[in-house]
Amino acid sequence: MTSQEGPFNDGLTSYHHKSVGGYSAAKLMIYQDLIERQISRQNMHVLDMLNTKYIIFRDQQTGKPTYQRNPTALGNAWFVSSVAWAANPDAEMAIIDHFNPADTAVINRKFEGSLKGYNFGKDSASYIKLTKYGLNTLEYQSSNSKDGLAVFSEIYYPKGWNIYIDGKPGEIVTADYVLRAAKVPAGTHKIEMKFEPTAYYTGNAISKWSSIVMILVFVLAIVLEVRRNKGTAATA
Numbered sequence: 001m002t003s004q005e006g007p008f009n010d011g012l013t014s015y016h017h018k019s020v021g022g023y024s025a026a027k028l029m030i031y032q033d034l035i036e037r038q039i040s041r042q043n044m045h046v047l048d049m050l051n052t053k054y055i056i057f058r059d060q061q062t063g064k065p066t067y068q069r070n071p072t073a074l075g076n077a078w079f080v081s082s083v084a085w086a087a088n089p090d091a092e093m094a095i096i097d098h099f100n101p102a103d104t105a106v107i108n109r110k111f112e113g114s115l116k117g118y119n120f121g122k123d124s125a126s127y128i129k130l131t132k133y134g135l136n137t138l139e140y141q142s143s144n145s146k147d148g149l150a151v152f153s154e155i156y157y158p159k160g161w162n163i164y165i166d167g168k169p170g171e172i173v174t175a176d177y178v179l180r181a182a183k184v185p186a187g188t189h190k191i192e193m194k195f196e197p198t199a200y201y202t203g204n205a206i207s208k209w210s211s212i213v214m215i216l217v218f219v220l221a222i223v224l225e226v227r228r229n230k231g232t233a234a235t236a
Contacts, residue, residue, distance in 0.1 A: 033177070106176050170182050
């Protein structure tokens with residue numbers, strides 16, 4: 001959804017709805033690039049890959065807010081049939097100027113080793129459906145008669161998010177400059193994305209054991225004090 005007040009100057013829309021905009025003083029650099037070089041130019045293919053289902057604008061005659069449905073929004077995830085390799089981020093952005101995200105994923109060559117020798121495709125009945133949406137967990141159901149390359153309409157983060165297919169770990173790569181993509185084998189599968197930052201769990205473990213040590217030290221201090229008092233009383 002985009003906002004009538006300007007999608008990147010309005011925080012109210014994003015408070016109530018999923019939105020391609022919203023205001024933040026600390027936007028991701030890659031997303032800011034996409035805003036300036038694609039969304040501001042109204043590249044509908046980019047809005048489609050961001051799953052923009054509705055566009056809110058002011059009616060020129062009435063001055064009141066209205067909306068228009070975008071029938072080509074690609075959904076939460078989809079399979080592609082080909083890859084357009086890009087040598088660097090500038091090349092990725094240039095390809096995105098004119099591409100069809102429903103069929104092609106634009107991927108940086110730094111991920112070429114992850115997809116080398118992987119033959120993928122999609123059939124007419126293939127699908128990926130979002131079944132659970134949470135802050136730290138996303139779940140999907142997929143079906144494809146062929147090995148597939150799935151693109152997820154979620155912003156890519158280099159660290160923190162992990163993917164599991166039927167409980168087995170996979171690999172997330174960047175697609176279309178800002179999105180996530182992953183290999184999904186043929187068949188029907190449960191796909192999970194989990195936010196599992198190493199620093200968070202390491203910090204939790206340190207905090208947990210620090211608390212345990214402090215409790216043990218406290219208990220030991222009490223025991224020693226009790227023994228000392230008993231010894232003092234016995235010699236009195």
